[in-house]
Amino acid sequence: MRFIDDQKPPYDLTYNDCFMVPGRSEVGSRLDVDLVPADGLGTTLPIVVSNMTAVSGKRMAETVARRGAIAVLPQDIPLDIVESNITYVKSRHPVYETPITLRPGDTIQEALNLIHKRAHGAVIIVNEHEEPVGIFTENDAAGFDRFTQLQRVMATDLLTIDEGTPLETIFDRLSSKRLTSAPVVRGRRLIGVVTRKGALRSTLYKPAVDAKGKLLIGTAIGINGDVKAKAEALLRAGTDLLVVDVAHGHQRRMLEAVELIRSLSPSVPVMAGNVVTREGTRDLISAGADQVKVGVGPGAMCTTRMMTGVGRPQFSAVLDCAEEARKLGKHACADGGVRHPRDVALALAAGAANVMIGSWFAGTYESPADVLRDSDGRFYKENFGMASQRAVKARSRGESLFERARKDLFEEGISTSRMYLDPDHPGVEDIIDQIIAGVRSSCTYAGARTLEEFHQRAVVGVQSQAGYDEGRPVRTSW
Numbered sequence: 001m002r003f004i005d006d007q008k009p010p011y012d013l014t015y016n017d018c019f020m021v022p023g024r025s026e027v028g029s030r031l032d033v034d035l036v037p038a039d040g041l042g043t044t045l046p047i048v049v050s051n052m053t054a055v056s057g058k059r060m061a062e063t064v065a066r067r068g069a070i071a072v073l074p075q076d077i078p079l080d081i082v083e084s085n086i087t088y089v090k091s092r093h094p095v096y097e098t099p100i101t102l103r104p105g106d107t108i109q110e111a112l113n114l115i116h117k118r119a120h121g122a123v124i125i126v127n128e129h130e131e132p133v134g135i136f137t138e139n140d141a142a143g144f145d146r147f148t149q150l151q152r153v154m155a156t157d158l159l160t161i162d163e164g165t166p167l168e169t170i171f172d173r174l175s176s177k178r179l180t181s182a183p184v185v186r187g188r189r190l191i192g193v194v195t196r197k198g199a200l201r202s203t204l205y206k207p208a209v210d211a212k213g214k215l216l217i218g219t220a221i222g223i224n225g226d227v228k229a230k231a232e233a234l235l236r237a238g239t240d241l242l243v244v245d246v247a248h249g250h251q252r253r254m255l256e257a258v259e260l261i262r263s264l265s266p267s268v269p270v271m272a273g274n275v276v277t278r279e280g281t282r283d284l285i286s287a288g289a290d291q292v293k294v295g296v297g298p299g300a301m302c303t304t305r306m307m308t309g310v311g312r313p314q315f316s317a318v319l320d321c322a323e324e325a326r327k328l329g330k331h332a333c334a335d336g337g338v339r340h341p342r343d344v345a346l347a348l349a350a351g352a353a354n355v356m357i358g359s360w361f362a363g364t365y366e367s368p369a370d371v372l373r374d375s376d377g378r379f380y381k382e383n384f385g386m387a388s389q390r391a392v393k394a395r396s397r398g399e400s401l402f403e404r405a406r407k408d409l410f411e412e413g414i415s416t417s418r419m420y421l422d423p424d425h426p427g428v429e430d431i432i433d434q435i436i437a438g439v440r441s442s443c444t445y446a447g448a449r450t451l452e453e454f455h456q457r458a459v460v461g462v463q464s465q466a467g468y469d470e471g472r473p474v475r476t477s478w
């Protein structure tokens, strides 16, 4: 990446400060761009879902891995739950979505409680042999009370798709019947759900899978407690990526933890952070990290900079740390502060191998929280920072009341915030579509076919606030 006229500003930059100019391109189509990160992890998109309790769980993990990204389970979750989540994600189909199932005798209320847990908007009603016998969508509830059994309202003229049916055929069949989704069967037994959009997406994205073809999943670990025992348990459980994560990643205990983890497994990919300096990057890499996580204070739930004055504008932090990591043959993950596809593109232009996103994904069907409605009827989910009182309480539940009360005094981070589901993009895959459309386009503007070429060719300028505002779409007349 270079700055226009090679004029690097003498101050640090946020994503909003930056813009990219187009360059001569030989890339004929945005679909010719390969977005596989250079880190060799097995992902096919440069997106990592933050290890935040309100963001990353098993549904998030399976959904993003199916499209080529990876989610990291937070360090707050009890180890036995982490183990079962890894097993669950590894058991998911790499193409077909996991169905929500109920029995004919279950009620509309039960179906409505579950239907927003996934984006495909249907509950499949199965018999005792796990064979689909009906399908329920929200519209089927109209005019019935909540205790009505599903067998009374479900649609029974089912279109089922045989496992292995070509994706284009699935799309055509669903389109011709004006259906958005259908159960997938092996013989007569339900094995998944496929949607029209899902069939299309599966032709555009490649799942992130391990050597056995199982979906990838990462886990996070802190530096408190018995790091060795926790790391060993996560490795045994089959984590594909270990993220060693603390607010201040450039500290002795962190470096020791990374060294320890590296000694336990020479081969597991280790991401460690957070840092924003070249020195921090070097130290984490010499301790054994394959990838440094970059970002202090840019996150949407983050009060670090207001509380402490510490942090660094994210674009410059990524630029420096990624350059340092590259010199050492390693990688950087730009963590936090992403609110638009352009931010992802700028992080990649700055040299990041991956971009970690938290709060944006909290407002999706796949994040762990339940969907709530505000007084205007708009759907939202609760999000909270990992340094907030709520998260600290969860992390320290094994400690004495006294210790927990002391920790409360160190609360940092927003306790809860509302992340509204975008009615046009309520699922995490909808947001991934937006991001990837933006990033593919950015690459072709720069004339790049790969992320490495993008980093080499990107030309960045610095803009005023007015320059940034000019780029924002205008939704009403003025």
Ligand SMILES: NC(=O)C1=CN([C@@H]2O[C@H](COP(=O)(O)OP(=O)(O)OC[C@H]3O[C@@H](n4cnc5c(N)ncnc54)[C@H](OP(=O)(O)O)[C@@H]3O)[C@@H](O)[C@H]2O)C=CC1
Pocket: 051, 222, 223, 224, 245, 246, 247, 248, 251, 274, 295, 296, 297, 298, 299, 302, 304, 336, 385, 386, 387, 395
């Ligand atoms: N990227 C960012 O800007 C930030 C991210 N976070 C996120 O919040 C979560 C919790 O982070 P964290 O509180 O570090 O995790 P932990 O609860 O795992 O604590 C980190 C350890 O580091 C010690 N420590 C020393 N200096 C600091 C410091 N300046 N800030 C925090 N801890 C320090 C703490 O000791 P002691 O408690 O005794 O001081 C503690 O033992 C993580 O997921 C992290 O990513 C949090 C803040 C900023």
Ligand SMILES: Nc1nc2c(ncn2[C@@H]2O[C@H](COP(=O)(O)O)[C@@H](O)[C@H]2O)c(=O)[nH]1
Pocket: 050, 051, 052, 274, 295, 297, 298, 299, 300, 301, 302, 303, 304, 335, 336, 337, 338, 356, 357, 358, 359, 360, 384, 385, 386, 387, 388, 412, 413, 414
């Ligand atoms: N200072 C804090 N940073 C936090 C907290 N919880 C998470 N984080 C960091 O933010 C990113 C995600 O950023 P986002 O803009 O996409 O939401 C996450 O990966 C952490 O590094 C917190 O409580 N305080």
